[in-house]
Structures are given as C-alpha cells and as structure tokens.
Amino acid sequence: MSNPKESPNASSPLDRGEQHDVTELHAAVLREKPDPVEGFEPVNLWVVAGIAGLLFWGGSYLTQYSGRFEANEFSEFPHGKPAPVAAVAADPLAAVKRDGMLTYNAVCALCHGEDGAGKAGVAPPLAASDWVNADGPNRLVRIVRHGLKGTVKVNKDVTWNPANDPSIVMGSQWEAIGASNEKLAAVLTYVRTAWGNTGAPVTAQMVADGLAPVKDRSADDNWTQEDLLKVPASGSGAPAVASAAPTPDQIKAQLLALPDDQRQALLKELSK
Amino acid sequence: MSHQSQTPRSQTLRALLPGDVGAGSGGDVQTGGVQKAALAEIDASCRVPVLFFFLSGLGWLIAGSLLAIVASIKLHSPGFLGAWEWLGFANVRTAHLNTVIYGFASQVSVGVSLWLMCRLCRIPLPAPGLVTVANLFYNLGVTVGVVGILRGDSTAIEWLEMPRYATPILFVSYALIAVWTIVTFRLRAERHLYVSQWYLLAAVLWFPWLYGTAQVMLLLEPVRGVVQAAVNWWFAHNVLGLWFTPIGLASIYYFIPKVIGRPIHSYYLSVLGFWSLALFYNWNGMHHLVGGPLPAWMITISIVASVMMLIPVITVAINHHFTMLGHFGKMRQSPTLRFIVFGAVSYTLASLQGVASALRSVSEVTHFTHHTIAHAHLGMYAFFTMVMFGAMYYILPRITQREWPSNGLISLHFWGVALGIVLYVVPMSLMGFLQGTKLNDPTIRFLDVVQFTLPWLKLRTVAGLLLVVGHVAFVGNVAWLLVRMFEPYRKPVVRILTGEAETLAAGK
Amino acid sequence: MPVISFILLGSVVLLPAVALWALRWATAAGQFRCPDKAALLPFDESEPVGVETDLILGGNRR
Numbered sequence: 082m083s084n085p086k087e088s089p090n091a092s093s094p095l096d097r098g099e100q101h102d103v104t105e106l107h108a109a110v111l112r113e114k115p116d117p118v119e120g121f122e123p124v125n126l127w128v129v130a131g132i133a134g135l136l137f138w139g140g141s142y143l144t145q146y147s148g149r150f151e152a153n154e155f156s157e158f159p160h161g162k163p164a165p166v167a168a169v170a171a172d173p174l175a176a177v178k179r180d181g182m183l184t185y186n187a188v189c190a191l192c193h194g195e196d197g198a199g200k201a202g203v204a205p206p207l208a209a210s211d212w213v214n215a216d217g218p219n220r221l222v223r224i225v226r227h228g229l230k231g232t233v234k235v236n237k238d239v240t241w242n243p244a245n246d247p248s249i250v251m252g253s254q255w256e257a258i259g260a261s262n263e264k265l266a267a268v269l270t271y272v273r274t275a276w277g278n279t280g281a282p283v284t285a286q287m288v289a290d291g292l293a294p295v296k297d298r299s300a301d302d303n304w305t306q307e308d309l310l311k312v313p314a315s316g317s318g319a320p321a322v323a324s325a326a327p328t329p330d331q332i333k334a335q336l337l338a339l340p341d342d343q344r345q346a347l348l349k350e351l352s353k
Numbered sequence: 354m355s356h357q358s359q360t361p362r363s364q365t366l367r368a369l370l371p372g373d374v375g376a377g378s379g380g381d382v383q384t385g386g387v388q389k390a391a392l393a394e395i396d397a398s399c400r401v402p403v404l405f406f407f408l409s410g411l412g413w414l415i416a417g418s419l420l421a422i423v424a425s426i427k428l429h430s431p432g433f434l435g436a437w438e439w440l441g442f443a444n445v446r447t448a449h450l451n452t453v454i455y456g457f458a459s460q461v462s463v464g465v466s467l468w469l470m471c472r473l474c475r476i477p478l479p480a481p482g483l484v485t486v487a488n489l490f491y492n493l494g495v496t497v498g499v500v501g502i503l504r505g506d507s508t509a510i511e512w513l514e515m516p517r518y519a520t521p522i523l524f525v526s527y528a529l530i531a532v533w534t535i536v537t538f539r540l541r542a543e544r545h546l547y548v549s550q551w552y553l554l555a556a557v558l559w560f561p562w563l564y565g566t567a568q569v570m571l572l573l574e575p576v577r578g579v580v581q582a583a584v585n586w587w588f589a590h591n592v593l594g595l596w597f598t599p600i601g602l603a604s605i606y607y608f609i610p611k612v613i614g615r616p617i618h619s620y621y622l623s624v625l626g627f628w629s630l631a632l633f634y635n636w637n638g639m640h641h642l643v644g645g646p647l648p649a650w651m652i653t654i655s656i657v658a659s660v661m662m663l664i665p666v667i668t669v670a671i672n673h674h675f676t677m678l679g680h681f682g683k684m685r686q687s688p689t690l691r692f693i694v695f696g697a698v699s700y701t702l703a704s705l706q707g708v709a710s711a712l713r714s715v716s717e718v719t720h721f722t723h724h725t726i727a728h729a730h731l732g733m734y735a736f737f738t739m740v741m742f743g744a745m746y747y748i749l750p751r752i753t754q755r756e757w758p759s760n761g762l763i764s765l766h767f768w769g770v771a772l773g774i775v776l777y778v779v780p781m782s783l784m785g786f787l788q789g790t791k792l793n794d795p796t797i798r799f800l801d802v803v804q805f806t807l808p809w810l811k812l813r814t815v816a817g818l819l820l821v822v823g824h825v826a827f828v829g830n831v832a833w834l835l836v837r838m839f840e841p842y843r844k845p846v847v848r849i850l851t852g853e854a855e856t857l858a859a860g861k
Numbered sequence: 862m863p864v865i866s867f868i869l870l871g872s873v874v875l876l877p878a879v880a881l882w883a884l885r886w887a888t889a890a891g892q893f894r895c896p897d898k899a900a901l902l903p904f905d906e907s908e909p910v911g912v913e914t915d916l917i918l919g920g921n922r923r
Contacts, residue, residue: 135663142656146713156649472903547899607903615910685918686917
C-alpha cells in the first residue's frame with residue numbers, strides 16, 4: 082500500500098492512502114497466502130478439558146444448592162445454614178446491638194440523630210450524656226415508656242429547653258419501638274454503647290424491673306426532670322422518696338415487691 | 354457446499370430481486386438459480402434503508418447521551434433542572450435507557466445486520482423500500498414511547514417502560530424487519546452459511562420471542578407475584594444476550610477477517626461458540642434475583658448457566674485473538690478494526706465480570722450498587738456500541754460511495770469514547786464494590802455511604818461528557834459524509850471500492 | 862390464566878423444536894461439513910484472502 086508522501090495524489094487531503102502500489106499489493110497477497118489449516122484449526126485439547134471441568138462444576142453446584150428442586154424451598158441451604166462466621170460470634174452482644182441500632186435509626190434518630198448528637202430545638206444529645214451513661218437504665222426506661230417534658234439539664238453545663246417550652250415534648254416511644262422489654266433493652270444497649278458512650282448493656286430483666294413500679298402509669302403522663310431525679314438510676318427503680326404521701330397499704334406493697342436484701346436494708350434504715 | 358433446488362416459493366420471492374442481479378460480477382458461480390452479486394451492487398441496494406437506520410439511530414444516540422448526562426448530574430446535584438418536573442430523575446433515566454436501547458442500538462443493529470446478511474448471502478437487498486417504511490414506523494414507535502415516558506406514562510417495568518400504546522407499533526415494524534431478513538436469507542445466492550449468519554438469524558428470531566413473551570406476561574395479561582420479577586429479568590438480560598450480543602459477535606466475525614484479509618482462526622470454535630451461547634444464555638436472567646424470594650433452584654440454575662457462559666466467551670476470545678495475532682498494528686490504520694477490537698476485548702471482560710457477579714458471594718456485595726451499572730455499560734457500550742461504531746465506519750463509505758471526510762474527527766471520536774468509557778467503567782466498578790462492602794457493614798450509616806459515592810458520581814459525569822464529545826465528532830463526520838454524497842460526483846474513489854470506479858463514473 | 866398457559870406450553874414445545882429442526886437442517890444441508898470453506902465465505906473474487914480493506918488512516922507503516 083502507499084506511503085502518503087510518495088503518492089502522486091498526496092496534495093489532496095482526501096486521497097490519503099487511496100493509491101495502491103501494485104507490487105506492494107501483490108506482496109501482501111503473497112505474504113498472506115492462506116495457511117492450509119486456517120479456519121480448519123481443530124479445537125485445542127485444553128479447551129475441551131476446560132469445558133469438561135466447567136460442566137462438572139455446574140453439575141455439582143446444581144446438586145448442592147438447588148434445594149432439591151422443590152417449589153417451596155427458598156434457601157440454597159435446605160439443611161440449615163452453616164455455623165455463623167467467627168467474627169459475629171466474637172461479640173455476644175453484636176446481634177442485640179444491631180437490633181437496637183436498626184430500631185434506633187428507624188425511631189429515635191429522627192430527633193436525636195443517627196450520631197446521637199441531638200438537634201437544637203428538637204431533642205437533647207445522647208452521645209456523652211450523663212443521663213445515658215448513668216449506672217443503671219431506670220430513668221431511661223421511664224423516659225422511653227412515658228415520655229419527657231420540660232427543662233432538662235445535661236452534663237451539668239448544658240441546660241436543655243431552659244424556657245420550659247411546653248411544645249417541646251418527647252411522647253411515649255413504647256409502641257413505636259415495638260412495645261417489648263427486649264426491644265427497649267436492645268435500643269438502650271445500643272445507645273449506651275455507641276458513639277463513645279460507656280454505659281453497661283441493658284437486659285430485658287433490667288427493663289422489666291425498672292418499669293415494674295410504674296406499670297400503671299399512663300403513657301401520656303410524661304415525666305419531668307424533677308420526678309426522674311427522685312428515681313435511683315440503678316437498682317430496683319423504686320423512688321427513694323415517694324412523691325406523695327403513700328398509704329400504709331402502698332408502702333407494704335412496695336416493700337413486698339423489693340428483693341429481700343433491699344427490703345431488709347430499707348427496714349433497717351427506717352427503724353433508725 | 355450443497356446445491357439444493359429452489360422451492361417454488363423462493364422462485365416467487367426471487368421476483369423481488371432486480372432483474373440484472375450479478376450482471377456486473379465476474380460470477381460464473383451459480384447456485385440455486387441466483388447469481389452472486391458484486392459487492393458494490395449489494396452495497397448500493399442497501400444504501401437507502403441502511404442509511405435511514407444509521408441516521409435515525411445516531412439521532413437517538415445524541416438524544417440518549419444528553420438524557421444520560423442530565424441523569425448523571427442529578428445523581429450528585431439533585432437540584433439540577435429541578436424546575437421541570439417532566440425532567441425528573443425517574444423520567445430522564447428511563448428515557449435514556451429506552452432511547453439508547455430501542456432508538457440507537459436496535460436500529461443500528463438492524464442496519465448492520467441487513468447489510469451483513471446481504472453481503473454474506475451475496476444478493477442485493479430485495480425491495481429496500483419496504484425496509485425503509487418499516488424504519489419510519491419503528492421511529493414513530495420509539496418517539497411515541499419516549500414522549501410517553503417523559504409524560505409520566507412509564508409502565509415502571511425495567512426495560513419495558515414504554516407505554517402500552519407505543520409497543521404495538523414497535524412490534525409490527527420489527528416483525529416486518531425480521532421477516533425481511535429471513536426473506537433475504539431464503540433468496541441467498543451463497544448456499545453455505547458463515548457463522549455471522551447463524552448469529553444474525555438467531556438474533557432476528559429471538560428478539561420477537563423475547564419481546565412478545567414479556568409484553569404478554571407482564572403487560573397484557575400480567576402474571577402474579579415473583580414470577581413477574583423472574584420474567585422481567587429473563588427478558589432484560591436476554592435482550593443483551595440474545596439480541597445485541599449475537600449481532601455484535603456476527604459483526605466481529607465478519608469485520609476482523611475482512612479488514613486484515615485473513616480467515617477466522619478456527620471455524621470449529623466459532624460453531625461451538627454459537628451453539629453454547631444459544632444453549633446457555635437464556636437461563637442467565639435470574640442471577641439478578643440472588644437473595645430474592647424465588648425457589649432456590651431457579652436462582653441456582655441461573656448461576657450455573659452464567660458460569661457456563663465461560664464456554665462461548667472463551668472460545669470466541671481465543672478465536673478472535675488468534676485471528677488478530679500479528680495484525681494488531683493494523684488498528685492504527687483502520688478505524689473499523691480499532692473499534693471492533695476494542696469491542697471484542699470488552700466482550701470478554703464484560704462477560705468475565707458478569708460471571709463473577711452472578712456468584713452468590715459476589716452478588717451479596719455488588720447487588721444494588723453502582724457496580725451493576727458499570728457492568729451494564731461495559732457490555733452495552735464498551736462491547737456492543739464500539740463494535741457498531743466499527744461496523745458503521747466500514748459500511749458508510751461503501752454504501753455512500755464516499756470516503757470519510759476527516760481523519761481528525763475519527764481520532765477524536767475514538768479517543769473520546771475509548772477514554773470516556775474506561776473512565777466510566779473502571780472507577781464505577783471499583784466504587785460499586787466498595788459501596789457494597791460499606792452497605793453490608795451495619796456500623797456504617799447509610800448517609801455516609803451515599804456521601805462516599807458523590808465524588809465518584811461526579812467523575813462519571815466527566816466520563817459521560819467525554820462520550821458525548823466522541824458522539825458529536827462522529828455525527829459531525831457522518832453529516833459531512835452525507836453532504837459530500839449530494840455534491841456532484843467528482844472523482845472515482847479507488848481506495849476502497851477497487852474496480853467499481855468506472856461503472857460509477859459512467860452511470861453519472 | 863388459560864391464555865398464558867397456552868403461550869407458555871406452546872413456546873416450551875415450539876422453541877426447542879425449532880432449535881432441533883435448525884440443527885438437523887444444518888447437518889443435512891452440510892453446513893458443518895467443510896469448515897475450511899465456510900471460513901472463507903467473507904471473501905470473494907474482488908476482495909480475496911490477503912487483501913486488506915479499510916486501512917484508510919496514515920498510521921506508522923513498517
């Protein structure tokens with residue numbers, strides 16, 4: 082084929098390479114004499130072996146993961162999934178925390194934020210909050226169960242809702258999170274361990290114990306900071322001092338509800 | 354070669370062919386009563402219909418590219434063009450898919466496949482006017498469909514979004530094209546089939562089957578429950594595998610030998626590749642539903658069939674590689690070869706990526722991420738569209754009898770789209786994988802994952818702009834070529850159409 | 862849904878039948894008989910094997 086520089090028509094830009102040098106053209110024909118086996122190349126044995134291997138793999142995969150070809154078998158592991166991977170098993174609370182995180186992100190994060198930082202004018206922070214990191218969850222379970230209103234002081238220095246705006250209220254979230262002690266325990270475990278918080282995990286039993294004294298309280302009866310501070314953060318969750326003068330029967334019932342050792346201690350204290 | 358006698362039916366059909374078929378060729382070869390036609394004669398018969406298909410396809414390509422850019426920008430700047438609600442993301446993205454698939458890719462495929470079929474059958478296209486009319490109706494159908502989508506009439510079924518009032522027009526005009534391809538085949542002067550013809554015939558028959566079945570089972574009389582998802586993915590994946598892929602491969606099998614002047618490495622392998630594709634591809638669709646509520650065996654069979662696709666892919670790759678061996682330098686001189694080889698390599702890569710992401714363990718990560726989008730563009734653009742560009746570079750000068758006006762625009766086109774698609778596919782595949790890993794990690798917030806994708810999505814817009822630059826360069830070159838076509842005939846063009854120059858000069 | 866069932870059963874029977882018919886026809890018509898000849902089909906008298914077409918750009922020639 083032609084070299085543009087040697088072509089007689091090289092002056093026109095349209096004719097680049099259009100001029101065929103006859104000898105060169107023939108040289109190409111001679112050089113490219115069809116190889117007798119071209120187009121007739123037999124299939125390479127390695128290719129055949131590879132295809133056989135693939136078919137074998139296909140058969141075994143089909144047998145193993147087809148759920149016995151049953152219409153109602155939706156899992157590729159009809160005999161049960163193999164043991165969970167070690168990484169998940171390492172943290173026994175991982176499943177609970179994950180469950181709590183999902184609930185938290187779906188319900189609580191709308192106001193408190195997915196990072197627990199709270200939102201100005203909407204909700205106080207949960208990350209690094211002394212309320213959240215308290216010894217026990219007694220106050221937290223009440224807040225979620227019955228809601229909270231009024232001014233709240235967080236970490237001694239932040240005063241939330243100082244004007245005591247009645248429109249800033251957290252209603253009961255009990256129904257929203259699934260109305261079960263287990264769900265509340267999972268959410269609180271997540272909140273108390275996420276974002277650098279240092280609180281201990283919360284069990285469903287702790288939630289049950291914490292809510293036992295207030296099981297008759299209406300969900301619309303929101304707590305205030307003053308009432309909550311009367312509740313010990315940990316322990317049985319009975320208020321140290323009754324908010325109103327209780328009847329003797331109520332005192333008796335409350336004493337009976339306490340574990341033995343606490344009741345003894347309380348009686349000893351009262352008898353002083 | 355067998356010399357079967359022609360049936361009376363094809364005798365009647367033969368009346369469609371021009372009376373002086375083969376008059377200009379040195380053809381003493383006569384098979385079945387029809388003389389083989391000269392290449393220039395075949396090209397001339399294809400001129401009007403193939404040009405119609407190419408030009409309208411390119412028009413839709415430009416429209417589809419602009420819609421793609423708008424959709425891409427909206428992904429990282431949601432407020433962009435927010436005042437026009439008909440340009441909302443859902444509309445624009447859907448309109449992009451439908452314009453490039455049904456407007457651009459399918460029409461260019463039909464153009465290429467008609468031309469290839471005539472060339473390999475060695476006859477001029479019978480009754481080209483009929484195909485031209487089919488093209489006009491097809492474009493009407495696509496226009497109605499895309500406008501319907503932008504109006505908000507989308508059916509919301511992936512790959513079948515065109516509203517129900519558009520699809521009958523498409524189906525009828527497509528059926529006309531398919532029937533005409535088969536009529537052309539029946540009239541052929543060359544009895545023996547080349548592998549490209551296997552692919553073309555199969556594609557032409559598979560597509561109406563796919564489209565018709567999906568229309569009936571999803572829109573006319575919808576099946577219920579998960580079967581819808583199964584049918585939907587069966588259709589969407591097979592449009593790629595049983596309509597576009599065969600036409601792309603048919604073109605590669607024709608153009609590589611033609612450009613370098615050397616037969617295909619192994620014809621055995623090409624036959625094996627065709628039949629294994631036919632056997633395995635149509636099971637593949639349901640690997641998109643890994644983890645979905647389908648019976649386990651359906652998904653497992655899909656996965657196995659996807660892995661079995663290694664057989665056609667590797668045989669095709671071996672065949673093309675050994676045919677090209679020692680001739681790679683010619684890619685510098687031939688725009689066709691450049692685009693076709695780029696496409697052939699991408700076909701192998703896209704298929705390997707597809708096989709990998711069909712596996713359950715990989716799909717768990719890459720599903721619902723941008724990885725899938727990168728994969729779709731690797732298959733549909735880096736493979737198929739590049740092959741179609743290559744084919745158009747070969748066909749257009751031959752049917753218009755004019756040379757490409759600008760080598761600079763050819764280079765701009767190639768480098769624009771080649772860089773653009775690499776910049777699109779490689780980062781997006783990687784990003785999709787990272788995105789999937791993050792999505793599967795419960796300790797990472799969803800919004801953080803969204804934030805993570807933003808810079809990559811901006812990179813995608815840049816890549817998309819490069820593609821648009823390439824497309825504009827190509828369309829400019831084609832327009833220039835057409836202008837030349839209507840200029841008075843100046844000078845015989847000997848570069849490609851060797852030996853036909855005198856005939857043409859005499860005709861003018 | 863009887864319409865669907867007919868279409869499904871019909872295509873389940875028809876499609877493999879068409880594929881088998883195509884395979885049988887191809888074998889009977891000798892399409893698999895001479896692959897060396899089939900590989901030469903893209904070429905003809907005016908553009909035989911060995912003629913490179915479409916090398917239209919300058920490029921670096923050896």
